Amino acid sequence: MNHFEYIDGVLHAEGVALPELAEKVGTPFFCYSTATLERHYKVYADAFSGLDATVCYAIKANSNQAVLKTLGKLGAGADVVSVGEMRRALRAGIAPGKVIFSGVGKAEDEMREALEADIAQINVESIPELIELNRVALDMGKKARIALRINPHVDAKTHEKIATGKAENKFGIDWTRAIEVYRDAAAMDGIEVTGIAMHIGSQLTDLTPFREAFTRLASLVEQLRAEGIEIRNLDLGGGLGIAYQGETPPLPDAYGQMVRETVSHLGCHITLEPGRLIAGNAGIMVSRVMYIKDGEAKRFVILDAAMNDLIRPTLYNAYHEIIPVEEQGENDKQATVDIVGPICETGDTFGKDRKLPDNLKAGDLVAVMSAGAYGAVMSSTYNTRALTPEVLVKGNEFAIVRPRQEIDELINMDQIPGWLD
Template structure:
């Protein structure tokens, strides 16, 4: 469920008309619904309420500080994968003791910043990282809480570019070596091993890969404890899929039951890192039709949003429902390729998509654009970074302004010999 609905024939974000935002902010823009973010967080929290747990929003899904603040006010922590995301989380009001730092390529300076910040834990992804972290923490006079991220070699059956739990993926420590590495960590001066973590991929629409990963995690916890080693935390990552089309996806309550069924007797504190599940359906991308172009074999709807604004269709061949901002008066449909203005054939949002008849100046909205939309945007073709808007009831605020070409040019300079 989301809070983007037609009212009197016009699409609204909660109680704010999208046409009002288009007039006052300009297209294209992202818009987020506070009520939807809150609802999705609470649904997930309720699904795991039987467990002692910390829910850490995956900042990579949507890194806007207004989004993070909305969730932090509900009690959410943050899962970050860079110092930049860590700084965002802290600025948004996430307590340091609710931040976990994941990621396969943390530099020495990244680790030093995280240790000094006093975050909850670092999810260590390799033996090499473990050695560097222990050295960094020892020199700072600290003993950093860690969990080892395990690669359980489980096929999540998702898109190859967002699969993270197979042995040929770059993430985590192979499960066959995790116990040995944990033993090594327990003898290091700069780290305090707390447990294990796993994250097998994103947009999972089947619970069985989760079950396989959970069982492997449970086996390793048992083995570690049999060796006299403490295990007090298990981080289960995120990855729960959401419906981009009309397909059915597991409900959070079903996921929560699975965790209780497979791991509920471990006597540990759990950490969860949902991102897409919370933010995905809480956002739209709104764009204006520039032209309807008739080619010999295609009809193109050329819009003012482009692949640099929403990368998922060009990067993953991902589907987003596209709807008119004004509710159609008839059931007439036309088959379009919906494309942007960038000089790449890959700048295509939809092929052979049946949509209500479109014309120049019409507004369209891309649904389920709240995750991996603005956070992946870029300035290819020297295009502006587009605004992000947050709606709460009948109020709205621009929570990231449009970053135009003049501001981008100010970041550059001529070489000394060119001036």
Template sequence: MDAFTYQANKLYVENIAVETLVERYGSPCYIYSKTALMQRFQAFDQAFGARPHLICYAVKANSNLALLNVLAQLGSGFDIVSLGELKRVLAAGGQANKTVFSGVGKRADEIRSALELGIKCFNVEVSAELDRINHIAGELGVIAPVSFRVNPDVDAKTHPYISTGLKENKFGIEIHQALLEYQRAAAMPNIKIVGIDCHIGSQLTDIAPFLAALEKLLALVEQLSAVGIDLEHIDLGGGLGICYNQEQAPEPAEYIQALLSRLANSNYTVLLEPGRAIVGNAGILVTRVEYLKPTEHKNFAIVDAAMNDLIRPSLYSAWQNIIPVDKTGAGDERVWDIVGPVCETGDFLGKNRTLALKPGDLLAICSAGAYGFSMSSQYNSRPRVAEIMVQDDKVQLIRARETIEQLWLGEQLMV
């Protein structure tokens, strides 16, 4: 969160006071640091040195066009899980031939469009998906590039909702079935095998599970080679964590060097699919205190942001730091639950936070660049908030706040 610092007790994003942005664009709002975003991508990209590689940013983490455009200009590839995400990448200046298509439920129309647009490869996760890709590629008269996402049954030791590499998870081809699937693919007329992929989970703060998964992949790669199936790339997915509280997440260079040490005797192109690790700490959500409601059992600070704006605390019991935008003249501290106006008991942004608060105060919810706006909704008919990007002293509104009338666009009364 180095891009967000206090100057004379006021929170700044780069060289702009946060409260100035709220005065101009309203509350709640998401604010991003372009410099932090760029630096984090470059930390991944530059750590590979001369090794052939491609950083495929995971679009689901934050799919704003301006953000995607910044990454595309830096040479980023992209990891997508829907046709909508692919079209976003293209609208933002990204390239289909630097984009990998993941996800367990690719529809026929999505596969067809991706082939027509020249997708880099499909990360196949279901046996029947391979048959569907081969069939559609045949109809189009093209050869479909595929990689298999292998489920290595490695415990990422993360939240169960974001653990994806265990045999009870829906993702990937079970590793003991992968050799058969590769052999099926090799015999198909409209399929070209280009790689192997795995992604074991999100918000990992230990390198060991990544290396354990890599060992299982390399053992499978040897089996493939023995039957005449050679690969162009190894895709190790994403999942590197960030610091929300006291986590000691590895830096990208440390993580990548550990991977490259194990791959030193190979010449595969290496793909990574980081999302949170690039954008997570490049953004905050700013919210205003509407009311203070102290009770005998709990003190509630009711703010204008809610679970529809940031669902991670409600969905994952996620902890994100909450700090004052202005520390000037702070009064007595109390322990507060920071809650929103949505009609759900689960509508909270933080619990048991020690803060000095009064109505009208602005709070910043840190580390909100990933899985913040991209998971937001219009629940309770609440318009989605504005998004703002700052670089140095330059400000750009990169998504206008929705209007009330936009809530029902596309809806029709019965006639």
């Protein structure tokens, strides 16, 4: 469920009409609903009631500090994958004790800053990283609290670019080597083994891969305890999918029950790391039609948004529903169109062979739905296009939570060497 609905024929974000936002903010822009963020977080967190569990929102999905502050006030922690994301979480008021640092490659300065901040846990993804973290911790006179991220060799049955739990993926330590690496870690003076971590991929719509992975995880915990290596924290990652195009992903309650059935008997503290599930359907991108182009083979709706603003359709061939901001009547004629952006790339396409009103014209607004996750965070300045603003709505109020970047500001970031003056 989200809070983007037609009211009197006009699409609203909660109580705010999108044409009003477009007039004041300009287009394109991202718009997030506070009510949806809060509802999604609460429904997910409630699925684990009665368990010793912490929900650490995966910041990579949407890292705007207004979003982080909204979720932090509800009790969310943070799953971060860079020192930049860690700083965002801390500046948004999320306690260090609720921050988990994941990611395949952490630099020495990132390790130092994480240890200095005394975050809850660093998830180590390789033996070289473990050795480096031990060296850094000893140099600082500290012990690094760690979990090893284990790759369970489970196919998540998701898009190849967001699958992370198969043997050929770059993530984690192979589960077949887990015990020997844990032995090495337990013997290091700069390391405190506290947990075990796993994340098999994103946008999963079936619980079966989760169940297989968590069952394997539980078996590893029991083997490690038999070795005298105490595991008290389980980081189960995220990955539960959302509906983009009629998918029927499991509800959080069903996911929570599966977690109880597979790992609750271990008596560990459980960390969950949802991202897309919280933010995905809590945001949209609003764009204005620039031109309607009738080609020989296709009708093209050319928007003022482009692949630099929302790259998911180009990068993943991802589907986003696209609807007019002015509601269409049941009997209004529709046209089959390709919805594209102005960038000089054939891949700059948001949707092919879509149905939109036949009378859609230049100046009209459309909304690209389910754009709250992996939207603004993956945007770029390709073609020297300024970064798109972000707006947060709460009831009848709205705030610009990232202003539109000025093109001159972008250009002025370049530095001309003296020999060219």
